[in-house]
Amino acid sequence: MIYSEITKKDPKGFVIKSTNQRILLFGRLIKIIKYKEYFGQVHIFYKEKNKIYQKYVSKDYFKEKAGSNLELIRYVLELNNMLWVRRLKQISRRYLIRYKYYEYLI
Numbered sequence: 001m002i003y004s005e006i007t008k009k010d011p012k013g014f015v016i017k018s019t020n021q022r023i024l025l026f027g028r029l030i031k032i033i034k035y036k037e038y039f040g041q042v043h044i045f046y047k048e049k050n051k052i053y054q055k056y057v058s059k060d061y062f063k064e065k066a067g068s069n070l071e072l073i074r075y076v077l078e079l080n081n082m083l084w085v086r087r088l089k090q091i092s093r094r095y096l097i098r099y100k101y102y103e104y105l106i
Helices: 060-064 070-077 084-099
Strands: 016-017 022-025 028-037 043-050 051-058
Touching: 022 043, 022 051, 022 060, 022 070, 028 060, 028 084, 043 060, 051 060, 070 084
Parallel strands: none
Antiparallel strands: 016 028, 022 028, 028 043, 043 051
16 A cells, blocks of 8 residues: 555545554554545455455454554554564554664664
């Protein structure tokens, strides 16, 4: 996905370009390919291990756990020390130190 504030949709109404690039599912940051919002749920297509999967998640969960790469990394770093988040925190710190964003969070 391209980093864009303007959402771009395909003819079927699926969002293919937006700031929602990743979602926190199953304790992992997963890349979103495209998604479509319905009344109470969101239909997402995501890529994992070179395969494309689809899943329905609630709209509230999607609004809370989906966003740009930097937003999600900051969200993960602010979480408590849970076991399933520990590896994500290490990856997040490494990413932010590389791009010199980590010092602004402290």
